[in-house]
Amino acid sequence: MMARMNVAPAASPVLDAEHAAFILLPGISMTAASPGSGNLPRIGRALGCRVSAQRGRITVLFAGGQCPELIEALRASRAIAVVFSQPSTHRTIQVKGADAALEPLAPGDPALAQRWIDGFVAELAALGYAEPLVRAFLWCDPAELVAVGFTPCAAFQQTPGPRAGLPLGS
Amino acid sequence: MSISVDAIRDCLEGALPATIATCARDGTPNVSYVSQVNYVDSAHVALTFQFFNKTRENVLVNPRAAVLVIHPQTAARYRLQLEYLRTETEGPLFESMKAKLAGIASHTGMTGVFRLRGADVYRVLDIAQIPGQQLPSPTPRRNLLASLRACTQVFTRGVDLETLLEDLLAALAEHLGVSHAMVLMLDGPGRRLFTVASRGYPQSGVGSEIALGCGVIGVAAEQRTPIRVSHMTAEYSYGRAIRESTERSALGARLETAIPLPGLADSRSQLAAPIVAGGTLLGVLYVESPQDLRFSYDDEDALVAVAAQLGSAIRALQEVDSAPEPAAVPAPQPAPAGGTPVVVRHYALDDSVFIGDDYLIKGVAGAILRKLLADYLRDGRTEFTNRELRLDRRIRLPDLADNLEARLVLLQRRLAERSRALRLEKSGRGRIRLCVERPVQLVETPR
Incomplete structure (x- = not known):
């Protein structure tokens, strides 16, 4: 909680309104990474997110039991990429x-x-993926949900193509 | 390692995209999508290197990566811990991934965006299954090992090459459910492949050609590695392969397309396995399907195993051939019936042969027919041994691994399809007979 108080909402957030709206769209796939001990990368799929009113903070949901190493790495390093x-x-x-x-x-x-899962199922159904398959790999016991919040400090284009890797807004 | 890479190969078919996490030296994490996680062996995978991005930058300084993959049928999820070893920018692995990526790109609307710069090879340190729900595994269409065993029975029958190829393609259809297949053999100078047998096409296409390095078949031959594409891709299509083939050799352009390559216009899954024996490339065994994702890693293994046996069988037939049986009593040849002579034209430039105005064949098979006809016209001979064909300087067989048997099959099939006046038949082990039904006139055009 101390950390959160130290980071005042940025005057001009890294994420503009359009990008914030994009990550909140139904059907957006989310995967996170964090450095574990020995700088070993840890990875896990997220199940939806929230964005604070001024876009100063993003909160990502995980099925904690499915990615314990990632949660531990996030807790220890506090570094995150989504x-x-x-x-x-x-x-x-x-x-x-x-x-x-x-x-x-x-x-x-x-x-x-749950809304996020339904949105993702619909998105993939339109691409021809069977609903039972998508529901199975998104399955999560609501009791194991974990929320991880962070202040976006950098954001990049990653759509395949020549602009991939450029900072957003550049 | 708890789970071996081969046990989860189905997750590496690219049906559902994989994600990769890496860390910079200062611990800043990075996460991105990866177009293809390719199976290399039980302890290695290779990832596509397409863009100079953060993932690449990170693994060069901190060679560890974590990858998430999903089983396309059961939804089982696995987390792979990897260690970056090296990047390959040419050779069999690179070419097989390039072909596969072309299929993925076209399937996902990324043609022209996805371009393989390298195959990044990683050691797999650990594979862990992520707890969660799983769908039951679908019942497989067939047991591939049992099918493979059934297919390999054709090699125990001791038949000639033409029968063997025919039986093999029939066995692939019956036991592996592969309805469209062809066998191509390498030509003399070793830069072209010609179709000697096919199954499942309206036209046999026997005699059609493809250049090494062109399309799925040509790349498999050039790299001596299986090439498998799971989606329709213009980049590796026949049209493209034939066009390039033609462009590479302007001289023979007209003839190369004279016999159309068989093949599905709407092929969605293609798999080519090189036929190699004694370290020498003999040809390519090729199968295809109008269905996406028709051939799996297991199908690839089955076809590669069949191709290896086919290579040994072809080699063995060749050795048998080199030691012909004692001369059989020549079959009495009926004198050619009268009628208009059939005009056979031979062009020394490329050994192309035309019957009347119709293109028949070129290359070594063309040179063989010219020798047979010249000897027949001079001495009335109709019986020939494979050994004398090998020694005949006019035919110019390239070396010991000459594929003579395959060339004879090709010539025999082309004559059967294109000429009523001329026929070639086997008259014993290592022997052939020329059957002439009409007077023949051989018109030779020297170089």
């Missing part, structure tokens, strides 16, 4: 933070995760 991608358009951005911290779940978080 890739957001829309399967139907390949539009992709990556957002990074250096102050990641576990947060208490908000009351609406389990419902948020």
